[in-house]
Amino acid sequence: MTIKVGDKIPSVTLRYLTADGVKAISSDEFFAGKKVALFAVPGAYTRTCSQRHLPGYVTHAAEIKAKGVDTIACIAVNDPFVMGAWGKEHRADANIVMLGDGSGDFTRAIGLELDRMKEGMGMRSQRYSMLVDNGVIKALHVEEPGQFDVSSAEAMLKAL
Numbered sequence: 001m002t003i004k005v006g007d008k009i010p011s012v013t014l015r016y017l018t019a020d021g022v023k024a025i026s027s028d029e030f031f032a033g034k035k036v037a038l039f040a041v042p043g044a045y046t047r048t049c050s051q052r053h054l055p056g057y058v059t060h061a062a063e064i065k066a067k068g069v070d071t072i073a074c075i076a077v078n079d080p081f082v083m084g085a086w087g088k089e090h091r092a093d094a095n096i097v098m099l100g101d102g103s104g105d106f107t108r109a110i111g112l113e114l115d116r117m118k119e120g121m122g123m124r125s126q127r128y129s130m131l132v133d134n135g136v137i138k139a140l141h142v143e144e145p146g147q148f149d150v151s152s153a154e155a156m157l158k159a160l
Helices: 027-031 047-066 080-089 105-109 153-159
Strands: 013-018 021-026 035-040 071-076 096-100 113-116 122-125 128-133 136-142
Touching: 013 027, 013 080, 021 027, 035 047, 035 153, 047 071, 047 080, 047 096, 047 153, 071 080, 071 122, 080 096, 105 122, 128 153, 136 153
Parallel strands: 035 071, 071 096
Antiparallel strands: 013 021, 013 096, 035 128, 113 122, 128 136
């Protein structure tokens, strides 16, 4: 079942790369007491994700935060090392937390997995964005497969 507006974020472990190595954090702790703009991509280094999705959030990070967002985070079914390197290449590391969902636990828990087996990519995440306030989903924008519009940084800005 796909998560919806008004639902609480499920409790799973997320991981991201820090200067001291990989940090594991529960989703309960990550989303607690703050407003988070979370966007998901099918995979780090993939075409639309690298050319448009992540760069849009990097470009508009200050504007998004100026509208009351405490944290911007990107998540993908990739390990935290890949997410960290990808974020560094796009200069996202100062403004965007690059979350690794390597086993897809978060993605499965919210019901937004995407079968990319035929393309040799395994199970991935659908492309989406959500606004989460203190662990509760306030807005959710899921893209149709192959599309990029409603989950963009520009769409997030308009929705805030």
